[in-house]
Amino acid sequence: MNPLSAKHNSxxxxxxxxxxxxxxxxxxxxxxxxxxASLRYEPESESESQPTPVGDNFARDFELDEITIDAVQRAFxxxxxxxxxxxxxxxxxxxxxxxxGPRLNAVIEVNxxxxxxxxxxxxxxxxxxxxxxxxxxxxxxxxxxxTGDRMNTTAGSLALLGSRAGSxxxxxxxxxxxxAVILGKTNLSEWANIRSSHSTSGWSGRGGLTRNPYxxxxxxxxxxxxxxxxxxANLCVAGVGTETDGSVVCPSSANGxxxxxxxxxxxxxxxxxxxxxxxxxxxxxxxxxRDVAILLGAMAGADAQDSxxxxxxxxxxxxxxxxxxxxxxxxxRLGVVRKYSGFNDxxxxxxxxMIGAMKGAGAEIVDPADIPTIGKFDDSELTVFYYELxxxxxxxxxxxxxxxxxxxxxVIAFNxxxxxxxxxxxxxxxxxxAEQKGPLSEKEYLxxxxxxxxxxxxxxxxxxxxxxxxxxxxxxxxxxxxxxDLINGDHAPGGxxxxxxxxxxxxxxxxxxxxxxxxxxxxxxGRAWSEPTLLRIAYSFEQPTKARQKPRFLPTINLA
Numbered sequence: 001m002n003p004l005s006a007k008h009n010s011x012x013x014x015x016x017x018x019x020x021x022x023x024x025x026x027x028x029x030x031x032x033x034x035x036x037a038s039l040r041y042e043p044e045s046e047s048e049s050q051p052t053p054v055g056d057n058f059a060r061d062f063e064l065d066e067i068t069i070d071a072v073q074r075a076f077x078x079x080x081x082x083x084x085x086x087x088x089x090x091x092x093x094x095x096x097x098x099x100x101g102p103r104l105n106a107v108i109e110v111n112x113x114x115x116x117x118x119x120x121x122x123x124x125x126x127x128x129x130x131x132x133x134x135x136x137x138x139x140x141x142x143x144x145x146x147t148g149d150r151m152n153t154t155a156g157s158l159a160l161l162g163s164r165a166g167s168x169x170x171x172x173x174x175x176x177x178x179x180a181v182i183l184g185k186t187n188l189s190e191w192a193n194i195r196s197s198h199s200t201s202g203w204s205g206r207g208g209l210t211r212n213p214y215x216x217x218x219x220x221x222x223x224x225x226x227x228x229x230x231x232x233a234n235l236c237v238a239g240v241g242t243e244t245d246g247s248v249v250c251p252s253s254a255n256g257x258x259x260x261x262x263x264x265x266x267x268x269x270x271x272x273x274x275x276x277x278x279x280x281x282x283x284x285x286x287x288x289x290r291d292v293a294i295l296l297g298a299m300a301g302a303d304a305q306d307s308x309x310x311x312x313x314x315x316x317x318x319x320x321x322x323x324x325x326x327x328x329x330x331x332x333r334l335g336v337v338r339k340y341s342g343f344n345d346x347x348x349x350x351x352x353x354m355i356g357a358m359k360g361a362g363a364e365i366v367d368p369a370d371i372p373t374i375g376k377f378d379d380s381e382l383t384v385f386y387y388e389l390x391x392x393x394x395x396x397x398x399x400x401x402x403x404x405x406x407x408x409x410x411v412i413a414f415n416x417x418x419x420x421x422x423x424x425x426x427x428x429x430x431x432x433x434a435e436q437k438g439p440l441s442e443k444e445y446l447x448x449x450x451x452x453x454x455x456x457x458x459x460x461x462x463x464x465x466x467x468x469x470x471x472x473x474x475x476x477x478x479x480x481x482x483x484x485d486l487i488n489g490d491h492a493p494g495g496x497x498x499x500x501x502x503x504x505x506x507x508x509x510x511x512x513x514x515x516x517x518x519x520x521x522x523x524x525x526g527r528a529w530s531e532p533t534l535l536r537i538a539y540s541f542e543q544p545t546k547a548r549q550k551p552r553f554l555p556t557i558n559l560a
Contacts (some may be wrong), residue, residue, distance in 0.1 A: 287548060
């Protein structure tokens, strides 16, 4: 759930797996006068147990490749599929390419009751009709989201293995209420990438290393790496990740997905292993904007156990698909945050192409529309994380009732006692710093939190949007995935998640194109509770581009 910073080494050293990636160069297609062109970019010119070299052998068509939620419902209605048959096919696909073949390692655990649940939903559909668009649809959720079933919830840590949650997180309960089949849990950057400043995104002590399905030696980005890789590789219809700063939008960008980080409070955090109650949120990840909108509608809602959701009762929409408009860019005022560019020439050229395309589709572009406070809340964000991690984790563990792990101090001790399994590549320096902090009543914490909110909101996003009367801000999400390096950790020079993350405001990534065969995304973000506007703009951007391409599971990218 964590960020990187293009310009601040303290942030980059702190949270390696959030939002930033490296990029490459490409040539760009001509843009038609009617709007955004069809974009297929072409280039101009190590891990634990190695996957089997595969490439196109496993990229052959899979019956359910790129299937949407709407298409699934049509297949159910026609009798072509049942929820059980669909679930069987996805479980077989997990075995074929996640646990063998390319060995993506995106799924940390499958639900042993998935087929039984799917069968029951089939019977319910026959008896009384579907509950809604997610009825019978197999989804994957991140392994820091509680499920009150036979699956573990561990945040990828061996410290929590075998101690199951007593009940569903609110998000998991909402999905079940909507009729979704929780197919399994996805691997992640351990403890959502808050353990070490030298971590490798996508690696956990329990789950090992998740690989990027476009090139297996590249990183899927963290911390929702398993959800990103699994949804992209068509191991499910859609998925759920979590973000504190970057870990929905970055893996969505790196894996060619649409990913929405909602306003903090739109989706409940209860039952999710925390980092920071100021910034944590779950978010939908899927292959299309429409599927993200459907999933968001099911996930959102007021929860008595999460006070931040009090406003969601009047802010949420029961159906976010009603905001999707193919002409949504026409007349939209978009501000280009130039301070989030400049980390790679290729991404800059891609952004110029995208800006021109949006102009062609009728958008009014304000360029630049820079957030004046970018970079000024990096250190205070980290300070807040230290305090809230220690306090919030203790609250979560007390509710869970684990007999042996009751605090961050206990986790630290477990890691030290199991160093060979838990810390073979990187340590826990961030945990140690957080453990040294006091209660949330301390002045250092209160001052840092107030500074974050002022600089990211009133003097940040709200300021620039008021100044230019904007509907949304736009920036490159990140660049193509970097090479995974377990020895040195993550290395990624730029990205744009931090302002929206620190403010607690919404941010959506949409696939924009490819550089050297690796996907790159664009972000639209804005004010609190502006999900309807962002979905409208994102959908309008997506329709003519259709930039997503399914992955090929290449061993590496050919740069020649």
